[in-house]
Amino acid sequence: MSLTSDRLLASGVLFLCTLLVGTVPVYLFQYWNRRRTTRTVVITTNESNKTVLSANFYVQLVTQIGGGILFFTVLAHMIPEIRENFDKYMASNESFIRVEDKSEFVKAIQPLNLPFLELSICLGFFAVYLAEVLMHSLLDSHDSSNNLKEEFYDFDKKSQISSVSTSLESEPSVVQNTKEDEPVLIAIRCHKSKCDISTHLHNVIKLEPVYIRLIHGLVIISAFSIHSLFDGISIGVKTSTPEIWTMFIAICSHKLMIALILSVELYEKCLNFVLVVFLMVLFAIMSPIGIIAVVLAENSYDLNGEDNPFTIFLSAMASGTILYIVFFEILQKDRATKLRPIVQFIAIFIGFALMFLVTITMKED
Known part of the structure; x- marks a missing residue:
């Protein structure tokens, strides 16, 4: 089998494995979650908006373990690798401080000895921060136009809802549930002085608009997709079959x-399996794109190595983006409301230690 065939086979296997691992567990969780019987009461007023995510103990536990994995991946894998490539570039004759024909901008900033790598990481951090701010501003604008608020109350399966009341512009409304064996959803929706009361026998949660959830998902996968693209390039530039499959593993x-x-x-974030599949396809296809790009451009471009400034800059920005996701999207206490603080710490440490063991094992091999 030729090197090109090995590379294409590796790209196909990597795509399928990534897609399966990224979608099958979510589908199983969604199927299991639908079979659960819970009681949820939704009370809608006109003040603000709260969105309840999949508040499940096991989902939050896995997410925190993943936070530890990503924490190790960024600080102990990505940033040291980028630093090594950056040092190689700065020591080469092609670096912008060594070339003879320097621009006026380079001449101006060279005496400052700026930490370019660290600044690139911070740029990625603030870029995704700005994207989050703009996204939430758009969402707040959408919600203010509807002038709605939703609050969610979860009841134990065996508990009985005797009454629900609200103190709004209108008179308080009381809804009683007398059937203890059936899950019930009571929605009191109020807009200004008018209230609509509806009861359903299943859980209904107010979702953000699809385009908002899609944008949020794209922000999350963007940094990982860039890194995955470079992972694919790393496989594609290998020049022997054993090296290709070693890098693949x-x-x-x-x-x-x-x-x-x-x-x-x-x-x-998305609460929609179809959106998750779409986003995971985008994530899974990035490494194969990197491999195929090497195959197509092998005779025209020098893609052998990650010590060029463009790759270094994008990798550093990706690291900053992932740092934001780890600290602001995963490890915050309000993201683990079902976990005790010590359990959250242990979960994060398990993820960190698991990735450490994987790294040590791969280096020994």
Whole structure:
């Protein structure tokens, strides 16, 4: 089998494995979650909006373990690798501080000795921060136009709802449930002075608009997709069959874990299996694109190595983006409301230690 065939086979296997790991567990969780009988009461007023995600103990536990995995991946894998490539570039004759024909901008900033790598990481951090701010501003604008608020109350399966009341502009409304064996959803929807009361025998949760959830999902996978693209290039530039499959195994060891955690996080954000599948397809296809790009451009471009400034800059920005996701989207206490603080700490540490063991094992091999 030729090197091209090995590379294409590796790209196909990597795509299928990533897609399966990123979608099948979410589908199973969604199927299991539908079979559960819970009681949810939705009270809608006109003040603000609260969105309940998949508040499940096991989902939150896996997400926190994933936070530990991503924490190790960024600080102990991505950033040191980028630093090594950056040092190689700065020591080469092609670096912007060594070329003879320097631009006026380079001449001006060279005496400052700026930490370019760290600034690129911060740029990625603030870029995704800005994207989050703009997205939430758009969402708040959408909600203010509807002038709605939803609050969610979860009741124990065996508890009985005797009454629900609201103190709004209108008179308080009381809804009673006398059937203890049936899950019930009571929605009191109020807009200004008018209230509509509806009861359903299943859980209905007010969702953000689809385009908002899609944008949020795209923000989450963007950094991982860039890194996955470079993972594919790393496989594609190998010049022997053993090297190709060794690199394939090394990349799978962390990419499949990230795919699992990423899919859970996407489901928490999107609450839509179809959206999760679409986003996971985008994530899974990036590494094959990197491999195929090497195959197509092998005779025209020098893609052998990651020590060029464009790759370094994008990788550093991806690291900053993932740091934001880890600290602001996963590890915050309000993302683990079902977990005790010590359980959250243990889960994060387990994820970190698991990735550490995988890294040590791969280096020994």
